Amino acid sequence: xxxxxxxxxxxxxxxxxxxxxxxxxxxxxxxxxxFREHQEKNTELGRLAxxxxxxxxxxxxxxxxxxxxxxxxxxxxxxxxVLDGFxxxxxxxxxxxxxxxxxxxxxxxxxxxxxxxxELTRRLGGRLICRICQTPYHRESSPPKRSMLxxxxxxxxxxxADDTPEAVKKRIQVYAAETAPLVEYYKRExxxxxxxxxxxxxxxxKALVGAVRD
Ligand code: AP5
Numbered sequence: 001x002x003x004x005x006x007x008x009x010x011x012x013x014x015x016x017x018x019x020x021x022x023x024x025x026x027x028x029x030x031x032x033x034x035f036r037e038h039q040e041k042n043t044e045l046g047r048l049a050x051x052x053x054x055x056x057x058x059x060x061x062x063x064x065x066x067x068x069x070x071x072x073x074x075x076x077x078x079x080x081x082v083l084d085g086f087x088x089x090x091x092x093x094x095x096x097x098x099x100x101x102x103x104x105x106x107x108x109x110x111x112x113x114x115x116x117x118x119e120l121t122r123r124l125g126g127r128l129i130c131r132i133c134q135t136p137y138h139r140e141s142s143p144p145k146r147s148m149l150x151x152x153x154x155x156x157x158x159x160x161a162d163d164t165p166e167a168v169k170k171r172i173q174v175y176a177a178e179t180a181p182l183v184e185y186y187k188r189e190x191x192x193x194x195x196x197x198x199x200x201x202x203x204x205x206k207a208l209v210g211a212v213r214d
Contacts (some may be wrong), residue, residue: 002080017030024082027076110186116198130150130159
């Protein structure tokens, strides 16, 4: 199964992609997580990505496409993957399609998690993420069992630099301009399924698994 999770910042892509990938026993590939890992290691790519991410704008296509296409070439992706945060523009979607079609392969389903803007702002304002495994939490709706420590790996939790009100506003604008057109793009391909992302995490998760198994 080759799945894309599409949705605005804060829709729950990271939360749900981790769970869905575990259910399907395939890797979870998140472009934002990969960039943050590079930043933690202070690589050249990490330093480049940081300068874009802090402003809430997209990292240039060239480096992003190379990073993701390289990752899905790995042997652990041969049975499938869950993509989270990529593609984020028509150009990225076309690059992915071309790379897969060279191997006579294709994306099976695009799951679009739809959440109203006021809820996105509330979610991102209270989000904490793990410095090691990048699992997302929320101060109110899904707090960790131990204060500021990850339930999965015990890593330290922190607030992302791009979860400030200014950066969140910018990210939502960038989503509307660059990424939202992908909804129509994948609808035309006949592989898009829309999921109401407003309910509790468990409920949204069940809807996603149901859509994949349809
Ligand atoms: P990225 O890390 O991908 O951020 P994003 O797309 O803005 O998405 P988020 O991680 O903010 O939200 P999410 O949908 O994963 O929500 P989450 O599950 O955490 O990208 C960051 C930056 O990297 C970009 O701005 C760009 O600069 C760069 N970048 C990345 N990919 C790129 C690409 N392809 N091209 C170019 N640049 C790229 O949930 C959010 C919160 O809500 C959490 O606190 C969670 O606990 C809570 N929550 C989740 N679900 C629910 C629910 N159902 N009910 C209540 N609370 C919930």
